[in-house]
Amino acid sequence: MRVLITGAAGMVGRKLIARLAKDGQLRGRKISALELHDIVAPEAPAMPGVDVSLHTGDLAAPGATASLLAARPDVIFHLAGIVSGEAEANFDLGYRVNLDGTRALFDAVRLAGFAPRLVFTSSIAVFGAPFPDVIPDDFHPTPLTSYGTQKQMSEALLADYTRRGFFDGIGIRLPTICVRPGKPNKAASGFFSGIIREPLAGQEAILPVPRSVLHTHASPRSAVNFLIHAAEIDGAVVGPRRNLTMPGVAVTVGEQIEALERVAGSNVAKLIREQPDDTIWAIVKGWPTRFEAKRSRELGFAAETSFDEIIRAHIEDELDNKLAG
Amino acid sequence: MRVLITGAAGMVGRKLIARLAKDGQLRGRKISALELHDIVAPEAPAMPGVDVSLHTGDLAAPGATASLLAARPDVIFHLAGIVSGEAEANFDLGYRVNLDGTRALFDAVRLAGFAPRLVFTSSIAVFGAPFPDVIPDDFHPTPLTSYGTQKQMSEALLADYTRRGFFDGIGIRLPTICVRPGKPNKAASGFFSGIIREPLAGQEAILPVPRSVLHTHASPRSAVNFLIHAAEIDGAVVGPRRNLTMPGVAVTVGEQIEALERVAGSNVAKLIREQPDDTIWAIVKGWPTRFEAKRSRELGFAAETSFDEIIRAHIEDELDNKLAG
Structure with a gap:
């Protein structure tokens, strides 16, 4: 079992890596290789016997994604992205990282032709007010931020690329992750x-x-559980609608x-x-x-x-x- | 009133041009200039006293959109696109024309900074089965074709670019246009x-x-009525949800x-x-x-x-x- 994680230096990425290091397996198979990517150097976990590689760079840069896929990962966790406030403040950077970076990765997987499971972290930011009392699964996404728009567009690509058989994608819309560890940040949430x-x-x-x-809300622990379950779930059971609003x-x-x-x-x-x-x-x-x-x-x-x-x-x-x- | 039409050589484009030539005005102002763009040369209408310019080329090609905007059109009708069957048969061409071409035009308008009304023809292909008996306005788009995916992504861009004030966009989801004039084609519809x-x-x-x-269904005549109404409607009345399913x-x-x-x-x-x-x-x-x-x-x-x-x-x-x- 070879696993690639983008956004590996982020909070959720680090917790996912710790969980994989503890479990030692995914989808019932021993983890043999872990490729970790982020814009800054991710930390290498202590995983004896596992071939851990660290990659840094901008996914949207020409050719950046090819080396990540050289080892043909069985499962890709695509967590990389800049947050809502940053994507709103910096229009070009938001589209470059959250849309072009995602599309570059998806296209590299498409052209590599080995159709791995690909788990993508989307967000409830794809939805925007006004809302009904309870937001149903078939409610339309009308984001009120550029971040939400980029996530919505990435979800659409994920569904189409999955339908075409380029990879076997699952998009998970995370609720607000609470309690976030670390120092207070300036996010509105x-x-x-x-x-x-x-x-x-x-x-x-x-x-x-x-x-x-x-x-x-869902805890960071639940976010990791969602990711693992999304990596392991039978795609045939999920059917063609591959972007799922997570519980909380x-x-x-x-x-x-x-x-x-x-x-x-x-x-x-x-x-x-x-x-x-x-x-x-x-x-x-x-x-x-x-x-x-x-x-x-x-x-x-x-x-x-x-x-x-x-x-x-x-x-x-x-x-x-x-x-x- | 200066008007730009992409996809001007297509069936709907030609009917829209004929209507503008007949009316001589849009939004209560006399039409002074008409810029017509398509991948093949559009036909110039007989409009005495109107400055008609013809443009041909690929909107997604670097720099292709800048010359279209030099005259700072007050209203842009973005009709260009390849049809569903073609986008499904040719993955790269579909994304290039229907997504990258649209994004290139939108970005050129953003960078030009004059915020015109922009009317975009989307499609009910953004929706995919299974459906309720009557599909409500807030039903989620889950396209079952790459064409529908490209339209959905373009809609998301249109909403975000409008929210940011780059232009004043209206996306209209056309039902099946019937009765289509001309010879039988091989479209499933x-x-x-x-x-x-x-x-x-x-x-x-x-x-x-x-x-x-x-x-x-709606007639070609109704499709043109939708376009004219979308060009003339008060954006404030439409509100933030700019992509509208047309009646039929x-x-x-x-x-x-x-x-x-x-x-x-x-x-x-x-x-x-x-x-x-x-x-x-x-x-x-x-x-x-x-x-x-x-x-x-x-x-x-x-x-x-x-x-x-x-x-x-x-x-x-x-x-x-x-x-x-």
């Missing part, structure tokens, strides 16, 4: 993780939106805070300070709320079932199972 | 027009599918034939010979049937209301209002 992560570390966190905001936990911010109180106590939850920010609120208002995700659940993709579980996953995976204070 | 056009000309026509097949007449093949009997008599309708073709039937089975098209109707896009009207439009526009025999 940052507070969803911040109001959990900072208080658990004994620090104050800012809540810039009303407690009534409803949003769908739909909760209001108020319910997030109640879960934090239950899991870590009210002294921790008190570290959240409400400080309304109209700019963030204006962005968040256009985001999707609750998804049906019926198809993905039926296909065996599973997320947490409560926000308490999402907080506990963070405490186990990032805090060595210990609470601060 | 050809029979929808053939079973009307050939009998009206006193010739036999083959019906390769069951009479129960339900499909949505949803009828079964049996109802088409009954309409032909009513309009032209049973001796004409008797020229239709049923000769089932499993290959065509397999393709047609995956096609969309009936659309709600609520938004486009509310926005003032109007098609025929009966198939009788569609046949009469053909007799008026193509047969000098005369029946054969």
Whole structure:
């Protein structure tokens, strides 16, 4: 089993690599080679007996993708991309990385002719307001960002290239990943993780939106589970509609805070300070709320079932199972 | 008023040019210049006092789009594209013409910075089976052809470029255009027009599918009306969702034939010979049937209301209002 991962230096990439290193296998076969690519050098995992290669560069540059495919990977995880805020701020870079880079990889696979399983991380950003109360699987994508547009176009390519037999693609639309480990970032969605992560570390966190905001979350651990399941699922069972909205936990911010109180106590939850920010609120208002995700659940993709579980996953995976204070 | 038309040598392009020549105006302003582009030389209409320029070439070729925009057209009709069958048979050509050509034009407009109205002809081929009984406006596009995929990706670009203010785009998803004038072609959809056009000309026509097949049609005259309305409509009223499913007449093949009997008599309708073709039937089975098209109707896009009207439009526009025999 030879595996290629693009975006290997990112948060999800690193967690996927750690999981593959722990499992040692994928699709029931021992992993023999791991090709890791990113725009910056990815970290090589300790995997004795596995041929690990590191690649750096811009996927959209001419010829960049050919060397990645020389070893004919059985499974490709295409995670590479720049985030929403960056793609909105830099129009050319967003289309170059998120669309042209993806198309270059897809075309290289097409021309190589060995038709591997290809798992692509799309996003719920392909959807844009206004929404029904529950967003069904057959709701139309009308993104309100260039990032969402690039993901939507990549999904369309993935479906057509799969239909044509160039590869066996599965696109997974990730909900907001929460609790994101690491430092606070400037993403508009940052507070969803911040109001959990900072208080658990004994620090104050800012809540810039009303407690009534409803949003769908899955843990980093679930994101990795989605990727593994997408790599292993029988394509014939999925059928021709290859882009799937992943399940998650739909909760209001108020319910997030109640879960934090239950899991870590009210002294921790008190570290959240409400400080309304109209700019963030204006962005968040256009985001999707609750998804049906019926198809993905039926296909065996599973997320947490409560926000308490999402907080506990963070405490186990990032805090060595210990609470601060 | 300066107007640019790509795909000017095609059937819809020629009819649009004839209409503009007749009206002499668009958006309430006298037409002063007409730039016509196609891969083959378009025909110059007789428009005294109008500066008509003809351009030929491949929109996706480097630099090809810049000269088209030198005169800063107020309205661009982007009709250029290769048809479904050709895009399916020739993968590279389809993506080059239908996606790269469109993106090249859109980017040239973006870089020119004058933000014209841009009307793009998309297609109901962005939708793929299975369908609900009536396909709602917010149904997800899951094309089953590379052509449909290219149209879907172009729609996504149009929406994002409009949101960013690069141009003021309207995408119109055309239903099957019927009755197509001219000779029979090898398109799988050809029979929808053939079973009307050939009998009206006193010739036999083959019906390769069951009479129960339900499909949505609009006349070439309606297609031109859609284009003109899309050029003139207030973008603010349309809002951010810029790709619109056009209205049409949803009828079964049996109802088409009954309409032909009513309009032209049973001796004409008797020229239709049923000769089932499993290959065509397999393709047609995956096609969309009936659309709600609520938004486009509310926005003032109007098609025929009966198939009788569609046949009469053909007799008026193509047969000098005369029946054969």
